Amino acid sequence: MELLEGTVLAGESFEPIRGRVVVEDGQIEAIEEVPTDSTDIVLPAFVNAHTHLGDSVAKDAAAGLSLEKAVAPPNSLKHRRLAAADRPDLVAAMRRTLRFMRETATASCLDFRESGPAGARALREAARPLDIDPFIFGSGDASVLDVADGFGASGANDDDFAEQRAASRERGAPFAIHAGEPDPTDIGPALELDPDLLVHMVHAEPDHLDRVAEASIPIAVCPRANTVLDVGRPPVRALLDHTTVALGTDNVMLNPPSMFREMAYTAKQFDVTDREVLRMATTAGAEIVGLDGGVIAPGRRAALTVLDGDSNNLTGSTDPVRAVVRRATALDVDRVLC
Structure with a gap:
């Protein structure tokens, strides 16, 4: 089991949730709202x-x-x-x-x-x-x-x-x-x-x-x-x-x-x-x-990207979706999980 913590851009609306994604055997098991100190941004690959x-x-x-x-x-x-x-x-x-x-x-x-x-x-x-x-x-x-x-x-x-x-x-x-x-x-x-x-x-x-x-x-x-x-x-x-x-x-x-x-x-x-x-x-x-990816939701394939929200580029961003779309680069990628 893996836990990816930070701001999770969940569902088809990419609603920012502070918490974690629970991944097991390549599948998203749950999205949990829990206290976290992580500055990471978790989004679909x-x-x-x-x-x-x-x-x-x-x-x-x-x-x-x-x-x-x-x-x-x-x-x-x-x-x-x-x-x-x-x-x-x-x-x-x-x-x-x-x-x-x-x-x-x-x-x-x-x-x-x-x-x-x-x-x-x-x-x-x-x-x-x-x-x-x-x-x-x-x-x-x-x-x-x-x-x-x-x-x-x-x-x-x-x-x-x-x-x-x-x-x-x-x-x-x-x-x-x-x-x-x-x-x-x-x-x-x-x-x-x-x-x-x-x-x-x-x-x-x-x-x-x-x-x-x-x-x-x-x-x-x-x-x-x-x-x-x-x-x-x-x-x-x-x-x-x-x-x-x-x-x-x-x-x-x-x-x-x-x-x-x-x-x-x-x-x-x-x-x-x-x-x-x-x-x-x-x-x-x-x-x-018909690929089983592209969204963070329980039961979906865990095709995920973790961005370092505390990178020199992303730190101080006021909106995680805007940061991903308009500002993020490959240098901000901490991990890609497929």
Whole structure:
């Protein structure tokens, strides 16, 4: 049994409770209000709702390039670098990035893995010795579902994904697709595929939002990547008003996959509350693919982060949720329990 004491951000509302979390056999047994001298902040470990970990072989190589030249399939710099990478180097690079994510309090990520079944297997190998579990959205033809957890489509303007959608539905695996990143033209066709997850939706229009709300389709947004690629700003407030919204960091070649950085940027640039941002970084991503984490509640998996509330950075903070979302960094992480 383990006892994690301090200010616990409990439940889906992240209500600060002075006390402790009781953990046994990897599960949260109880949250107890008890006297404590601990200045620690205990919160759910992050779930990064959109990554491209294969980009780890080409960090910062696309700086200053447009979306099309940087990452668009099939001939962008990203895809040329992926094609040129040998498997041991790819696995090693992805493993280093997964370690960084673990060090920055991420318990899981929803990764769009290129290169078909071989790409999915490479990511499984990279994650095998680590305490972080990527949920893999595979690519290519439907056979990737023999290896991956779901299917991740690049975009409805890139190809016809009807076969992969049908195969995902038959297997009960989630189907995700990029939509509305450079412009709105691929959003309608993406919605026709009845996806389980939409990624980006930067250029979502009112009729798109109504369809998303009617079908209860969650959305992963990646504000920092959208800024770097100069494709626009996702309408985060409008998206939250229509559906579940989760936070992702997108391409590793563009930005480090730090949820601390993504939260702080989102909180300061968009019309959102700190609690909404923290939910986007934890509970929402877990809910999208059915992970048993993302919230501190009895009976849930103990995927938890402990921040040092007495660090040089956090000491004197007046609100623990605001401190986590707007101020905390990897240097404040005392422990990650997964």
